Amino acid sequence: MGCVTATTRVRLSPEERRSQLLDLGVRLLATRSLDELSIDVLAEEAGISRGLLYHYFGNKHVFHEAVxxxxxxxxxxxxxxxxxxxxxxxxxxxxxxxxxxxxxxxxxxxxxxxxxxxxxxxxxxxxxxxxxxxxxxxxxxxxxxxxxxxxxxxxxxxxxxxxxxxxxxxxxxxxxxxxxxxxxxxxxxxxxxxxxxxxxx
Amino acid sequence: MGCVTATTRVRLSPEERRSQLLDLGVRLLATRSLDELSIDVLAEEAGISRGLLYHYFGNKHVFHEAVxxxxxxxxxxxxxxxxxxxxxxxxxxxxxxxxxxxxxxxxxxxxxxxxxxxxxxxxxxxxxxxxxxxxxxxxxxxxxxxxxxxxxxxxxxxxxxxxxxxxxxxxxxxxxxxxxxxxxxxxxxxxxxxxxxxxxx
DNA sequence: CATTCTATTGACACCGATTCAATAAGGGCA
DNA sequence: TGCCCTTATTGAATCGGTGTCAATAGAATG
The missing domain is CATH 1.10.357.10 (Tetracycline Repressor, domain 2)
Structure with a gap:
């Protein structure tokens, strides 16, 4: 079953967070195509808010490029x-x-x-x-x-x-x-x- | 300047309309990429309502496939x-x-x-x-x-x-x-x- | 333990896709 | 000629995903 949905917010260093999100993004490419890799999906899978993705990557295109x-x-x-x-x-x-x-x-x-x-x-x-x-x-x-x-x-x-x-x-x-x-x-x-x-x- | 924006609605036969929309779609590909070819853009360029596109092609994917x-x-x-x-x-x-x-x-x-x-x-x-x-x-x-x-x-x-x-x-x-x-x-x-x-x- | 910095959130505005009941063009028939 | 009836066409309402921003809360520092 894995962990329950996050209860307390976890605070990581920008490098760690950025790296985690990119790794997850690459991993998810095995399941979905690039444009099915929505901000919603990634935030959900990473257990963070959508806003955080926009904090690290200005918009979806930039995120996709990074991935x-x-x-x-x-x-x-x-x-x-x-x-x-x-x-x-x-x-x-x-x-x-x-x-x-x-x-x-x-x-x-x-x-x-x-x-x-x-x-x-x-x-x-x-x-x-x-x-x-x-x-x-x-x-x-x-x-x-x-x-x-x-x-x-x-x-x-x-x-x-x-x-x-x-x-x-x-x-x-x-x-x-x-x-x-x-x-x-x-x-x-x-x-x-x-x-x-x-x-x- | 071309014609003014359509005043009276024109009624075409399904074949003519379908053909017109597909031709326009192909023509517009010279200017935009396929996914920039939105329903809005095409309807605007064709001088018809968005709804009509959905009447002829069930959704955007189907339209793109036809184009x-x-x-x-x-x-x-x-x-x-x-x-x-x-x-x-x-x-x-x-x-x-x-x-x-x-x-x-x-x-x-x-x-x-x-x-x-x-x-x-x-x-x-x-x-x-x-x-x-x-x-x-x-x-x-x-x-x-x-x-x-x-x-x-x-x-x-x-x-x-x-x-x-x-x-x-x-x-x-x-x-x-x-x-x-x-x-x-x-x-x-x-x-x-x-x-x-x-x-x- | 209080303070401060900043990583993180959640609610909101917005845009394009999609639906559907209402509308009217235009050919056929009296 | 004028009405009628089929159906091509519309526009308003809905929905899902993107992007914004002021407010919130870890955790390190003193």
Whole structure:
């Protein structure tokens, strides 16, 4: 049954409260879509008044942005590439972590993607950052040199590859029949060089 | 200045009225996003009462679905492939029409995509139909035979290719610098065979 | 234990979605 | 031509969720 509805008000430090609300927000994304995540629902679940949410986040949009940002940070952290190793191998490790992240956090990830895709520019920008964290490194040059030459066409293609990867993972997770996890990873990994090969010029 | 605000109520046949409201809805998508397309706004623009919208479409969701369906039908009609010709050439013609459609109807198309992506299952399904209209033919076998063998992995890859194509076109249209329309078309067209090549098995 | 700072509340104003009984356009019939 | 009758259309009332703000009460400090 859990606790009874709050009797005495509890006073937390702003950092703790803010963090609690954001965590709860991200957790609730597994159950509802972003715009079903109303102020009412969150206040109810958190056991606080609606007014408190408006105290910490000026309005619903700001709150949504903060939640999406936290979810994106989760994703970025979980798919961080290893510090060392072959550039292509590091990318593969990252992609594998991404696939596994989506598989385990499917519902929440879906809400994140849909919310960002359907939302305002700010939301899309936040999600773009997460994508870039995954893909930008193919342009970053290190001791071994750059993997892909940085041209407008190459940027475009890599961005397209990221969109394709997202679609592949989401679709596969919804119905994995006929394709194994390893085959999926192979498709994604092999796609990037295959696509780079079609860049004109 | 246009006409003054309606003085006498005009009575249309249900078909005419319904059609008028849907057309207006699609047209307004070039200016606002789907969820900024409120009942108030539409009624105002159409010069009718809010109640009438509820008479024709039970609620806002249903109205939005109908608008998206009409916009998707537009897209499908405009990108219909020629009846005859080489399968691959027919696909290229379709893709070219798709690119040109997005270029000219950019704002409205963005609203369509965002609305479908961020919306409920019904909305996504409608948009999926439009995508399928563009891509399914690569599996259809005709006199020349099938272009791509129909397997779960192939279905997945073609779906990914469609998502990539959408991302490429939208991104390119937002900032075409550095890549010409012909190069874009070349990238998209060459991508499909390149991706089919990475299918395992 | 009193004081003070500020995290937290609850009541209220407001806007858009939704309902429904009342209204009137306009085609058909005498 | 003028009445009638169907039904397209309206407008007022309701409801649920957002956003505002002065009032309330933890808890740390002296």
């Amino acid at each position: 999406v940002r936290r979810a994106a940070d989760d994703l970025i952290a979980q798919t961080a590439p290893p510090a060392s190793g072959e550039p292509l191998e590091r990318l593969l490790t990252s992609v594998t972590a991404y696939v596994d992240y989506v598989v385990t956090n499917y519902e929440g990830y879906l809400s994140l993607v849909k919310g960002a895709a359907g939302g305002n520019d700010t939301l899309r920008e936040i999600y773009d950052e997460a994508r870039s964290a995954l893909t930008d490194r193919v342009f970053r040059e290190d001791a071994q040199g750059t993997i892909i030459t940085d041209t407008p066409a190459a940027r475009l293609v890599v961005r397209g590859w990221a969109a394709m990867t997202e679609e592949l993972v989401i679709t596969w997770r919804a119905d994995p029949s006929g394709v194994s996890r390893e085959e999926l990873l192979e498709i994604i990994a092999a796609s990037l060089p295959a696509l780079v090969g079609v860049i004109p010029g | 998206v369906r009409r916009a998707a039908d537009d897209l499908i009609a405009q990108t219909a492939p020629p009846a005859s010709g080489e399968p691959l050439e027919r696909l290229l013609t379709s893709v070219t029409a798709y690119v040109d459609y997005v270029v000219t109807n950019y704002e409205g198309y963005l609203s369509l995509v965002k609305g479908a992506a961020g919306g409920n299952d019904t909305l996504r399904e409608i948009y999926d139909e439009a995508r399928s209209a563009l891509t399914d033919r690569v599996f259809r076998e005709d006199a020349q035979g099938t272009i791509i063998t129909d397997t779960p992995a192939a279905r997945l890859v073609v779906r990914g290719w469609a998502a990539m194509t959408e991302e490429l076109v939208i991104t390119w249209r937002a900032d075409p610098s550095g890549v010409s329309r012909e190069e874009l078309l070349e990238i998209i067209a060459a991508s499909l065979p390149a991706l089919v090549g990475v299918i395992p098995g």
